[in-house]
Amino acid sequence: KGWRSVYIPQVLACGLAPEDFLSYYNQQFRWARGSLEVVFRYNPLFSKGLSWGQKIQYLASASYYLSGAVVLSNALLPLIFFYTGLTPLDISTMSLAAIFLPYIFLTVVVLRLTSNSAYTFKALSFSMSSFPIHIRAIWAVALRKKTAFAVTAKKKVQGNFLSLIIPHLVYIALATIGIVIAISRQGLDAEVLTNSAWAAFNISIFIPFINAALPRATTSPDSKVISVLPAKNADTPVLVSGQQALEVKNGQNSRTN
Numbered sequence: 001k002g003w004r005s006v007y008i009p010q011v012l013a014c015g016l017a018p019e020d021f022l023s024y025y026n027q028q029f030r031w032a033r034g035s036l037e038v039v040f041r042y043n044p045l046f047s048k049g050l051s052w053g054q055k056i057q058y059l060a061s062a063s064y065y066l067s068g069a070v071v072l073s074n075a076l077l078p079l080i081f082f083y084t085g086l087t088p089l090d091i092s093t094m095s096l097a098a099i100f101l102p103y104i105f106l107t108v109v110v111l112r113l114t115s116n117s118a119y120t121f122k123a124l125s126f127s128m129s130s131f132p133i134h135i136r137a138i139w140a141v142a143l144r145k146k147t148a149f150a151v152t153a154k155k156k157v158q159g160n161f162l163s164l165i166i167p168h169l170v171y172i173a174l175a176t177i178g179i180v181i182a183i184s185r186q187g188l189d190a191e192v193l194t195n196s197a198w199a200a201f202n203i204s205i206f207i208p209f210i211n212a213a214l215p216r217a218t219t220s221p222d223s224k225v226i227s228v229l230p231a232k233n234a235d236t237p238v239l240v241s242g243q244q245a246l247e248v249k250n251g252q253n254s255r256t257n
Contacts, residue, residue, distance in 0.1 A: 021161045021213045028130050032065040032137035040141050068134025075202050078195040082178025093190040122208045129209030132167045161213040168206040175199040
């Protein structure tokens with residue numbers, strides 16, 4: 001007979017947003033695999049008890065995680081040109097720009113409108129740069145590989161996550177070397193400039209994602225403690241660090257910081 005959904009206007013559970021790169025990576029993989037398994041294993045398109053609107057919604061939500069293959073293909077095209085001289089399209093640079101630029105512009109406009117102008121470049125970066133996670137999920141679902149269920153960490157995890165961005169670092173290295181090869185082969189002609197700009201755009205998309213994975217220097221607990229102490233001969237309190245608070249308390253610092 002199936003189930004009927006009922007909307008309850010109360011907050012019954014709160015989801016945790018990832019506070020570090022590893023938690024984000026695991027969460028995205030978990031979501032991608034779960035959504036893709038619904039499509040490939042249960043196929044809501046032929047499931048009974050669902051309306052066509054519900055079937056389309058299931059397919060649309062899962063199709064987002066297929067975009068990883070599209071992003072990878074898009075990133076590889078300029079590299080193919082750099083190293084082989086082959087162009088994916090037999091079209092002039094101006095004609096390509098006349099097609100590509102309006103597409104990019106309209107895509108950004110739609111994203112801004114549908115997100116109430118809250119969609120940022122960093123959000124775009126994380127969305128596109130997650131392609132290795134999505135491809136890994138596609139591979140796991142296709143081969144029906146068993147993976148452990150990783151819950152979102154309750155506290156921020158410190159560590160070095162460079163191993164998770166190896167594909168992006170390799171791409172930057174290959175693109176940089178490829179540009180030099182293409183310039184030495186053809187000079188700064190239209191094809192080289194177009195594909196170089198294409199690769200540079202992809203790299204700029206990856207930069208915020210890479211930056212999030214870089215190891216962060218940890219600070220001592222004292223440097224994070226904030227104490228409110230009354231200022232001498234003043235009516236307003238001042239904020240000082242934990243170490244300064246200890247010095248004031250012990251009478252070693254008689255002046256206001």
